[in-house]
Amino acid sequence: MFHALADPTRRRIVEQLGTGPATVSQLAAPLPMSLPAVVQHLQVLEASGLVESQKTGRVRTCRLVVKRLDTVQDWIDERRRTWERRLDRLGDFLATETANETETKEK
Amino acid sequence: MFHALADPTRRRIVEQLGTGPATVSQLAAPLPMSLPAVVQHLQVLEASGLVESQKTGRVRTCRLVVKRLDTVQDWIDERRRTWERRLDRLGDFLATETANETETKEK
DNA sequence: TGATTACTTAAGTAGGTGCTTAACTATCCG
DNA sequence: CGGATAGTTAAGCACCTACTTAAGTAATCA
Numbered sequence: 367m368f369h370a371l372a373d374p375t376r377r378r379i380v381e382q383l384g385t386g387p388a389t390v391s392q393l394a395a396p397l398p399m400s401l402p403a404v405v406q407h408l409q410v411l412e413a414s415g416l417v418e419s420q421k422t423g424r425v426r427t428c429r430l431v432v433k434r435l436d437t438v439q440d441w442i443d444e445r446r447r448t449w450e451r452r453l454d455r456l457g458d459f460l461a462t463e464t465a466n467e468t469e470t471k472e473k
Numbered sequence: 474m475f476h477a478l479a480d481p482t483r484r485r486i487v488e489q490l491g492t493g494p495a496t497v498s499q500l501a502a503p504l505p506m507s508l509p510a511v512v513q514h515l516q517v518l519e520a521s522g523l524v525e526s527q528k529t530g531r532v533r534t535c536r537l538v539v540k541r542l543d544t545v546q547d548w549i550d551e552r553r554r555t556w557e558r559r560l561d562r563l564g565d566f567l568a569t570e571t572a573n574e575t576e577t578k579e580k
Numbered sequence: 581t582g583a584t585t586a587c588t589t590a591a592g593t594a595g596g597t598g599c600t601t602a603a604c605t606a607t608c609c610g
Numbered sequence: 611c612g613g614a615t616a617g618t619t620a621a622g623c624a625c626c627t628a629c630t631t632a633a634g635t636a637a638t639c640a
Contacts, residue, residue: 369479384555424607424616448491531637
C-alpha cells in the first residue's frame with residue numbers, strides 16, 4: 367500500500383480515480399509517459415488492492431477502492447494512539463514524581 | 474513521506490519510536506541487519522521529516538515527529554472528501570433523472 | 581593511556597523500479 | 611472484409627535501493 371502510493375504518478379492516478387471511474391486511455395491522456403508505462407502503474411495499484419478494473423469489449427475501466435485507504439489510515443491512527451498512551455504515561459510519571467517530592471519536602 | 478513509509482524496516486522503526494525516543498543502537502538491536510543499514514534507514518526517515526535526532530556525546534537519540542503524520546493523513550482525507558463529493562453529485566443526478574422521468578410520464 | 585563503545589563514512593553489489601520502443605492481440609466500425 | 615482503436619506483452623536500459631564489509635572517528639571509562 368505505502369509502496370503503491372510512494373510514486374507521484376500513481377498518486378495522480380488515484381486522485382483522478384477519486385473523481386470517478388476511468389478507462390486506461392483516459393488515465394494515460396494527461397500523463398507525460400507512454401501507455402505501457404501507465405498500465406504498469408495500474409498493475410502496481412491493482413496489486414495493492416487500491417484499484418480494481420474490468421474489461422468490457424476492448425475497454426478496461428478502472429475504479430478506486432476507497433475502502434482500501436483504511437489500511438493506511440489505520441496504521442497512522444495506531445501510531446498516534448501509541449504516542450498518546452506514551453504521553454499519558456509520561457504525565458502520570460511526572461505527576462507521581464511531583465507528589466513524591468512534595469511528600470519528601472513535607473517530611 | 475510515502476516513500477519513507479514504503480519500507481517495512483522503516484515502518485518498524487517508526488513503530489518503535491512511537492513508544493518513545495531511542496538511540497541508534499537501541500533501534501538496531503531487534504533488526505536483522507547491520508548497524509550501517511539501520512543508519513541509512515534513519516537518514517531516509519530524517520529526510521522525510523518523520524524523525525529528528527540529536528547527538529549528545531557519542532550517542533544519537535532519535536524521536537518521532539508525530540505532527541508529520543498529518544501529511545499522509547491529509548492526503549488520504551482529501552481523497553475521501555473527493556470521493557464523497559462524487560457520490561453526492563451522483564445522488565443528485567439520479568434524483569434529477571428520476572424526477573424528469575416522472576415528469577415525462579405525467580405529460 | 582589504551583580499550584571499549586557508539587556511531588560514521590566509504591565503496592561495492594545484487595536486485596528492483598520506472599521508464600522506453602517494438603511487436604502483438606482483440607474488438608469495433610464502415 | 612480491412613482499418614482504426616484499446617490495450618497487452620516483451621525486451622532492454624538507466625537509475626535507484628537496501629543491503630554488505632571494512633576502515634574510520636570520537637566519546638567514555640578502567
